Amino acid sequence: MIFAYNPKYVSDTLMVVTADDKSMKQTVERRENVARLKTEDGRVIGWNFFEISKAMTIEGTGQVQINDAQLAQLNEMIQKAGFEDILEKDDSPKFVVGFVKTCVPHEDSDHLSVTEIEVDNGEVLQIVCGAANIRKGLKVVVAKPGAMMPDGLLIWPGELRGVESYGMVCSAKELNIANASMKRGILELPQDAVVGSAFAVGQ
Structure with a gap:
């Protein structure tokens, strides 16, 4: 929510x-x-x-x-107001540190990769990523389904070239990080970053 x-x-x-x-x-x-x-x-x-x-x-x-x-x-x-619905809040973080467990080329694309990324509570998400620097073993920032990016983009489960994707691996620019590098590609976190920990996003 x-x-x-x-x-x-x-x-x-x-x-x-x-x-x-x-x-x-x-x-x-x-x-x-x-x-x-x-x-x-x-x-x-x-x-x-x-x-x-x-x-x-x-x-x-x-x-x-x-x-x-x-x-x-x-x-x-x-x-x-006369409605019968009830809002139930989900307090789990939507931007978390993830660990790329697997990364293979997309079968129907020359630039997409299909990854398995461990996030919080041991959950593993399949995410299709278009960044050239995505690879097995990286620590990255994952926007999980239900996240809102700083530019207002909403993240939901989707499909890219016929492969299901459950989130987005983020670049520093997409996260609105101050003085973010203009270098293309996803943000690579230090290896001591804690998998599953919340990541603070700029507004």
Whole structure:
């Protein structure tokens, strides 16, 4: 679940993304200051909470963190508006240090690689990567499904040239790291970086 807030460009609205819309048409049902977004097949994919500053103080812009008390308040707003849904927060980090366990050429591409990358809690994700410097044994930064990149891009499971991919291996520029090198390719972390640890991303 992704919480996003940018009053300068999107008005005083807290946006909550709960699932990928898979490019389907969306319907919006608004009641009071709460709007529910659904796909044409009936899946709830997000919520908009308008004039949110009247209800709570949101710290930061872009992807923001919501504490348990604020989550309870959002659920109360949903209930008062007459919706029956409940928001459930996932506090697990979405940007983590990963270890490239395997890396093989994509069978249908001359520049893509198919990797298996260990992330947090021993989980191993298959990720298709286009960086020339990706290779077995690297420590890298992985944006897991449900991450929002600093430029607003949302990361969801997908498919590249017929191969499933569950995240993205990131470059320093994509992570908005201060004074990031303009060198092409993914960010290579020191070998003493702890696999599964959260990685702080710039806004």
